[in-house]
Amino acid sequence: MARTGRRPGVSGTREAILDAARRAFAEQGYQHATIRGVADLAGVDPALVHHYFGTKQRLFVAAVQLPVNPVEHLMAVLEEDPEQIGRRLVATFLSVWDHAAEQSPLLALVRSAVGDDRAAALLREFITEEVLGPIAHRLGSPDARLRATLVGSQLIGLAMARYIVKVEPLASVPAAQVAAAVGPTVQRYLTGELAP
Amino acid sequence: MARTGRRPGVSGTREAILDAARRAFAEQGYQHATIRGVADLAGVDPALVHHYFGTKQRLFVAAVQLPVNPVEHLMAVLEEDPEQIGRRLVATFLSVWDHAAEQSPLLALVRSAVGDDRAAALLREFITEEVLGPIAHRLGSPDARLRATLVGSQLIGLAMARYIVKVEPLASVPAAQVAAAVGPTVQRYLTGELAP
Known part of the structure; x- marks a missing residue:
């Protein structure tokens, strides 16, 4: 060569x-x-x-070659009315994934986190420090970190179902429809009753 | 040897x-x-x-050495009052995972589904035929399959966050508390308003 x-x-x-x-x-x-x-x-x-x-x-x-900085988007979303951020957060998350290439390092990182404890720790530490920390700080409630991890569980599952395992029809419906369906879940995890 | x-x-x-x-x-x-x-x-x-x-x-x-048959549990849960199945479904799901060994073939299957398209197809086909099919049939609504995949997205994300990436505090809180927090999400995906 x-x-x-x-x-x-x-x-x-x-x-x-x-x-x-x-x-x-x-x-x-x-x-x-x-x-x-x-x-x-x-x-x-x-x-x-x-x-x-x-x-x-x-x-x-x-x-990890993210097309947008999710932390900066998150900060912008968190600045808004706390009662309205569920759908915005889901829409932002979907737009990051919709624009990530099929073989992106983001996908590679999630894939290796599932198979490799060290990669899982890397993802966990990034999420904990840069995503959950700011959300918990913004919410200010005593159970804020649990709320933030519940949000994380729905978002990571959405990425798995829609982009990785590609289960239909969830893999093909428009992002706006997904955001409308999943937004209220994220909203309740952030600001609603956790144990009714 | x-x-x-x-x-x-x-x-x-x-x-x-x-x-x-x-x-x-x-x-x-x-x-x-x-x-x-x-x-x-x-x-x-x-x-x-x-x-x-x-x-x-x-x-x-x-x-795949599941400790219980999730499809039979699912059928039993679906026989109950449709308005009450959210929390039961989450509790059943957590008990399957809580009882699965750390190195179980279930975990191995989910791990390989993330890294390997053929394993992803295997998981997708099993979920589609044996899990989503029955749920959609039981619900009988025109958007039943989308509802079922939304449920799947929350459950797979819960497994990722609690058992694979192990994000705290979600990884350590009692299963009953998780079922109480996540149950209403699953309930809304099954029988509630999807786009309010």
């Missing part, structure tokens, strides 16, 4: 950082991976990693 | 049939696997497979 022989430019450095990040997250988990450790692996200065990606959270989102 | 050298007795024959069934389901899927094909693979008469396992559905349940 011929190689170009050019030294890596901006996109080469960026890709080297992302490769290093994928290795660091896979080997150390979300909690223990650091910007400094990723920089060391990539052979660049930590300031450069900060320059390109800002935070560990954004680096992770870039490393 | 020493071998006993004994010829297979009843339990040996039963195990040979189950081995053959696992191969047949994995290779041909749920829909196309047949009692006759399993018997051929195991080198026994089809009547013997019928004698031990009755139906293809029971053979599948035995092959």
